Amino acid sequence: MRVESLDIEHEIGKLDWSREPKGLYEPIGYALSAGGKRIRPRLALLGALAVGGAEEKVLPAALALEVFHNFTLLHDDVMDKAEVRRGRPTVHIKWNENTAILSGDQMLIEAYKLLGNVPEDKLAGVLRLFNKMATEVCEGQQLDVDYELQEHVTIADYMKMIRLKTSVLLATALQIGAYIADGTEAEQQALYEYGINLGLAFQIQDDYLDCFGDPATFGKAIGGDIREGKKTWLWLSALQKEQHLQTLCGKDVAKTLRVYEESGVKEAAEKEIARLTALAVDNLGVLKDSPAKVELIQLAEKLLNRKS
Amino acid sequence: MRVESLDIEHEIGKLDWSREPKGLYEPIGYALSAGGKRIRPRLALLGALAVGGAEEKVLPAALALEVFHNFTLLHDDVMDKAEVRRGRPTVHIKWNENTAILSGDQMLIEAYKLLGNVPEDKLAGVLRLFNKMATEVCEGQQLDVDYELQEHVTIADYMKMIRLKTSVLLATALQIGAYIADGTEAEQQALYEYGINLGLAFQIQDDYLDCFGDPATFGKAIGGDIREGKKTWLWLSALQKEQHLQTLCGKDVAKTLRVYEESGVKEAAEKEIARLTALAVDNLGVLKDSPAKVELIQLAEKLLNRKS
Numbered sequence: 079m080r081v082e083s084l085d086i087e088h089e090i091g092k093l094d095w096s097r098e099p100k101g102l103y104e105p106i107g108y109a110l111s112a113g114g115k116r117i118r119p120r121l122a123l124l125g126a127l128a129v130g131g132a133e134e135k136v137l138p139a140a141l142a143l144e145v146f147h148n149f150t151l152l153h154d155d156v157m158d159k160a161e162v163r164r165g166r167p168t169v170h171i172k173w174n175e176n177t178a179i180l181s182g183d184q185m186l187i188e189a190y191k192l193l194g195n196v197p198e199d200k201l202a203g204v205l206r207l208f209n210k211m212a213t214e215v216c217e218g219q220q221l222d223v224d225y226e227l228q229e230h231v232t233i234a235d236y237m238k239m240i241r242l243k244t245s246v247l248l249a250t251a252l253q254i255g256a257y258i259a260d261g262t263e264a265e266q267q268a269l270y271e272y273g274i275n276l277g278l279a280f281q282i283q284d285d286y287l288d289c290f291g292d293p294a295t296f297g298k299a300i301g302g303d304i305r306e307g308k309k310t311w312l313w314l315s316a317l318q319k320e321q322h323l324q325t326l327c328g329k330d331v332a333k334t335l336r337v338y339e340e341s342g343v344k345e346a347a348e349k350e351i352a353r354l355t356a357l358a359v360d361n362l363g364v365l366k367d368s369p370a371k372v373e374l375i376q377l378a379e380k381l382l383n384r385k386s
Numbered sequence: 387m388r389v390e391s392l393d394i395e396h397e398i399g400k401l402d403w404s405r406e407p408k409g410l411y412e413p414i415g416y417a418l419s420a421g422g423k424r425i426r427p428r429l430a431l432l433g434a435l436a437v438g439g440a441e442e443k444v445l446p447a448a449l450a451l452e453v454f455h456n457f458t459l460l461h462d463d464v465m466d467k468a469e470v471r472r473g474r475p476t477v478h479i480k481w482n483e484n485t486a487i488l489s490g491d492q493m494l495i496e497a498y499k500l501l502g503n504v505p506e507d508k509l510a511g512v513l514r515l516f517n518k519m520a521t522e523v524c525e526g527q528q529l530d531v532d533y534e535l536q537e538h539v540t541i542a543d544y545m546k547m548i549r550l551k552t553s554v555l556l557a558t559a560l561q562i563g564a565y566i567a568d569g570t571e572a573e574q575q576a577l578y579e580y581g582i583n584l585g586l587a588f589q590i591q592d593d594y595l596d597c598f599g600d601p602a603t604f605g606k607a608i609g610g611d612i613r614e615g616k617k618t619w620l621w622l623s624a625l626q627k628e629q630h631l632q633t634l635c636g637k638d639v640a641k642t643l644r645v646y647e648e649s650g651v652k653e654a655a656e657k658e659i660a661r662l663t664a665l666a667v668d669n670l671g672v673l674k675d676s677p678a679k680v681e682l683i684q685l686a687e688k689l690l691n692r693k694s
Contacts, residue, residue: 102528153491157484176465176531179487183461184524186494191517198510202502205509209499216492220410223484 084133086119089141105169105181106188109148112164118143118251125252125269127370128362131259138195139204139258143251145192146208149185150215152178157223200258207257211250218242225309233314237278245277264364272361272374279354280381285310286347287386289335295385301331311350316343355382391431391441394424397449413477413489414496417456420472426451426559433560433577435678436670439567446503447512447566451559453500454516457493458523460486465531508566515565519558526550533617541622545586553585576672580682583666587659588689593618594655595694597643603693609639619658624651663690 095107119140123133133140154160155168156178162168170178196204221239225231252269261269287296288303289312303310307329316334317323319341327334338344358378365371403415427448431441441448462468463476464486470476478486504512529547533539560577569577595604596611597620611618615637624642625631627649635642646652666686673679 099525099528099532101532102525153487157487179461179465180524180527180531183491183494184521186491187517187520187524190498190513191521194510194513194517201510201513202506205498205502205513209495209502212495213492213499216488216495217407217410219488220407223488224407224409 083123083127084137086116086123086140086144087113089137090116090119090144093141093145101173101177102181102184105152105173105177106185108172109152109169109181109185110145112166114148114164116144118147118247121248121251121273122255124370124374125255125257125261126259127255128252128269128365128368128374129256129259129261129265130366130368131256131261133255133259135197135200136255136258138192139208139254140251142189142192142208143247143254145185146189146212147247149182149189150219152182152185154219156182157219197258203257204254207250207254211246214242214246218244218246231309231314233311233318236309236311236314240278240281241274244281245274248277248280249273268361268364272358272378275354275358275361276378276381279351279358279378282311282347282354283351283381283384285312286344286351287384289338290344292385297386301335304331304334305329312338312343312347315346316341319343351382355379391435392445394427394431394448394452395421397445398424398427398452401449401453409481409485410489410492413460413481413485414493416480417460417477417489417493418453420474422456422472424452426455426555429556429559429581430563432678432682433563433565433569434567435563436560436577436673436676436682437564437567437569437573438674438676439564439569441563441567443505443508444563444566446500447516447562448559450497450500450516451555451562453493454497454520455555457490457497458527460490460493462527464490465527505566511565512562515558515562519554522550522554526552526554539617539622541619541626544617544619544622548586548589549582552589553582556585556588557581572672576669580666580669580686583662583669584686584689587662587666587686590619590655590662591659591689591692593620594652594659595692597646598652600693605694609643612639612642613637620646620651620655623654624649627651659690663687 090110093110095103095110097103122136122140122143126133126136151163152169155163156170156175160168161171166172168178169181173181193201193204193208218239218241221235222243225235225239249270250273252273253266256266256269285303288310289301291300293300303313304327313323313334316337320326320337323334323337327337338347355378359375362371362374398418401418403411403418405411430444430448430451434441434444459471460477463471464478464483468476469479474480476486477489481489501509501512501516526547526549529543530551533543533547557578558581560581561574564574564577593611596618597609599608601608611621612635621631621642624645628634628645631642631645635645646655663686667683670679670682
């Protein structure tokens with residue numbers, strides 16, 4: 079069930095990137111037109127609806143969150159030298175690296191321009207929440223880089239990193255929506271925590287599907303993380319049980335998957351995803367019943383059962 | 387004469403960059419500790435003082451402007467592959483390119499965090515002015531890139547580019563200072579225009595010194611712009627008089643300088659710098675006399691007579 083409301087895709091399409099100089103704005107329009115689930119602006123609207131507020135006032139912040147998210151993708155793709163995003167060449171491939179840097183910078187500024195349209199009595203508060211979130215996302219990205227080079231990474235380290243890199247943006251989207259719509263502190267906090275747990279579950283599910291997804295529906299080759307030597311939740315959990323994992327499996331997908339199954343790591347991941355999803359749903363307990371609350375619960379459940 | 391007031395260098399030094407993760411924050415501290423004239427925050431404070439206001443309220447915005455300026459230098463240095471800045475290795479040389487991108491992003495966010503400390507009744511207005519400025523600076527940088535590849539660039543094009551890339555940041559610093567200090571619309575506009583003209587004069591003076599500066603005091607080799615084939619004010623002016631300039635001079639410094647002298651372009655540049663400086667001083671006419679106004683006038687005159 080999806081609450082009838084503002085069409086985010088349509089609102090994003092109304093943003094005008096035909097401005098001059100074209101070299102600056104065209105890549106922004108390109109990056110934003112790639113689609114995606116638009117989950118962050120949707121969460122901002124649901125944050126407002128879930129506390130009984132109107133979503134119109136939240137729209138500028140919702141759009142700012144989506145533009146910010148796409149800014150992080152644009153710069154992350156440069157840093158990761160990723161060549162494809164959502165089936166199309168990334169901006170630094172289609173144009174060049176300097177364009178990706180400068181248009182990315184402008185996208186971050188555009189996010190703050192959209193925030194400028196937040197109702198004035200809420201502006202200082204929204205700016206504070208947004209800045210805290212943006213800082214944490216950059217810190218999470220830095221930790222991700224650090225962990226690649228760092229020999230000892232614990233599961234706690236990993237959880238901290240995905241919390242910053244993925245969860246806080248979802249959580250802050252919900253909180254900002256509730257804040258603008260005059261939700262109580264308790265409601266804002268509950269929605270924030272729901273977003274945190276949803277993000278953690280989502281990321282571990284990502285790691286899980288990379289190993290155990292159905293090749294027919296997953297969309298990319300199974301075992302990419304293993305081949306790249308990524309320190310995922312599954313890898314770090316297996317490492318706790320088997321210190322010599324690296325020597326035993328190297329980057330061999332079949333061997334690693336066997337260890338994950340035989341050591342119970344696969345099952346542990348399933349349990350952890352289910353636990354975090356249940357926690358997220360529990361967090362919503364303080365909210366009054368509403369169609370928005372139902373949508374949030376279904377979103378968590380859909381996540382648990384997704385195949386790609 | 388320098389008005390006794392807040393010590394910007396000291397205030398910048400109080401910003402704490404010892405936070406974790408170090409890989410994100412150390413480069414920011416490094417970039418901000420390089421010194422420089424701190425002209426932009428000084429202009430913000432002078433904007434307040436010149437309209438009879440107190441400078442303390444302007445401090446957060448003044449710091450935001452300096453952090454923003456250094457963010458643009460950091461990313462520009464990546465894009466220009468510049469290896470040295472203020473006598474030290476640039477961030478992407480001392481660390482790496484990805485660090486320069488991500489720490490630069492965080493610097494831009496830090497600028498907005500500082501803006502969050504602007505008095506709440508002025509926040510929406512300051513955010514609007516700051517966002518407009520930041521957008522124009524990126525547009526100016528893009529035009530600079532575009533003009534390198536573009537065959538026909540007029541002096542009007544060039545003036546538009548340096549207005550966006552250099553002047554609007556100086557102008558907006560002054561305007562924001564005056565705005566926070568409750569200056570009238572006319573005062574704000576006068577200070578803004580002063581900043582625009584000051585910036586234009588400064589940039590053309592930069593081009594001029596690159597050709598006719600005293601090698602003993604200029605700090606770098608004379609003729610760098612000519613050797614790089616840059617479309618400066620002098621080059622574009624000479625091109626108006628001599629269509630075959632490229633064929634005649636190529637990138638030969640001595641030949642080009644001779645054309646600049648013989649065609650009157652050198653003298654025209656001197657006149658243009660003096661004209662813009664006089665315009666800047668004229669813009670201050672609507673302000674009441676004050677030590678801050680005297681400092682602004684002296685700043686423009688010092689600029690006119692600078693050797694490096």
